[in-house]
Amino acid sequence: MHLRWLELRDFRSWVSLRFEPDPGVNVLVGDNGEGKTSILEAIGYLGMVGSFRGVPDGALVADGSTAAVVRGSFDGRAGDTTVECEVPVDGRRTVLVNGKRPKRMRDLLTTVPVVAFLPDDLDVVKRGAAIRRDYLDDLAARLWPQAVADQSDYDRAVRQRNTLLRQEGRGTDPVTLDVWDDRLATAGTAVLLHRRAVATRLQSHLEEAYRVVGGDGQLRWGYRSTWGSDGVMDRSDLQARFTEALGTARKKDVEVRVTTVGPHRDEPELLLDGRATRHRASQGEQRTVALALRIGAYRLVDELGDQTPILLLDDVFSELDRDRADRVLDLMPTGQVFVTTAREDEVPVDGQRWSVHDGKVSP
Structure with a gap:
């Protein structure tokens, strides 16, 4: 192209x-x-x-x-x-x-x-989890168009559920909440699977790129779930686990009027020799990690794309x-x-x- x-x-x-x-x-x-x-x-x-x-x-x-x-x-x-x-x-x-x-x-x-390398790519390495969630979701969208639809469905379901939770009286209606919990579980499971697929497929490119640009150590993705998805691989099991987590968190969600569990609260992390790069890596190491991330993304899009x-x-x-x-x-x-x-x-x-x-x- x-x-x-x-x-x-x-x-x-x-x-x-x-x-x-x-x-x-x-x-x-x-x-x-x-x-x-x-x-x-x-x-x-x-x-x-x-x-x-x-x-x-x-x-x-x-x-x-x-x-x-x-x-x-x-x-x-x-x-x-x-x-x-x-x-x-x-x-x-x-x-x-x-x-x-x-x-x-x-x-x-x-x-x-299109893949862009920008000076603020460093944000993916050193800032909060939301930036890394966006990185994985953005890369998934470039690889699989369905990922865009799944992310859109999930974001819409979170917004609608949060709107419901903020409404006096209706926010505690269990029947209506059950409907949105089902939609969240379906779309949220798809979002998580896309993120996992990106992180897994990116790993070999990330390791090679990090080594080539002068990095020292083992660089990999970590992923901490807010809803007990760690180690669960089957789609139906993940969906059931998410539905269960939403039920467990419902009382708290009603109190704080916001959805507190799900992929929008998960915490992907970049780990260098098992330690979070945003806390433990030097400024120079963080820049090297950021460059390796974009090189890996470019090679992955080239590998899987047409x-x-x-x-x-x-x-x-x-x-x-x-x-x-x-x-x-x-x-x-x-x-x-x-x-x-x-x-x-x-x-x-x-x-x-x-x-x-x-x-x-x-x-």
Whole structure:
């Protein structure tokens, strides 16, 4: 998969842009604030239907404009795919794939596979469990479109159950709570199984990547459940265990008016030699773990997907020497790569150089 051309209108700082990148490595060189990262963000938006920075759509629209437009044409194994997104300041975005509205938006995650490396990837290593839950769920969505539907069903069930718990009188209605408990158990079991599958399949790639980028020790995922799922493998047994846990926690849930058990409260953890990296690893070790995570994710998407993903590297090489940079790139299958940097000499890789300056991208 590679991007043939990209067009932007009123997206972030870009009033207008037409960019035809190289099918191989593209290095975007420019001072901070020139819009390098915004180009990567636009490419990512076409594949993720959202900002990889996690910002709301309205923040992507240039000041003074009512909407931003992002268009791109991709050449993949299934032929050419053109994606167009119109993003308003207020209201819902419009997405067209080859001129038509897609039946299921989640299919874009596998139609246009994109993996981004960002400076704030360190958050996955050093911040709270919610960031790591999102990491596993996001990677599952890129591998299996059904994971998006299961996550959506689960999130909706949690919201509805919490709304019920907050209503005077109705929140203690056992019949209604039983209905939502059943829905939670079904969707929540699917979410957990997707997370387990990601962690298991990622492990070998994670170990190799960590070793290659200079890590020392054994890096693996740990997972602490809030509902007794540890060690239970069968889907029906997991669902029964979740239903039982919801029943046990019901009195507490009614008192605090929120659902206290389930995958949304589970605690995935990255362990280095059996110790949580967010507490025990040094800053340098945490950065190495974060880089290994993204390399592992890229290789896993490439392994299980239909086509090699587009790789977006935002200011990643500034902290790598030439040897480590070469070893990182050796782990990557041949595909299209976009790299941003403020200093050209910080990116010790071959590829097409592009100058990003004064609202223009030029070779």
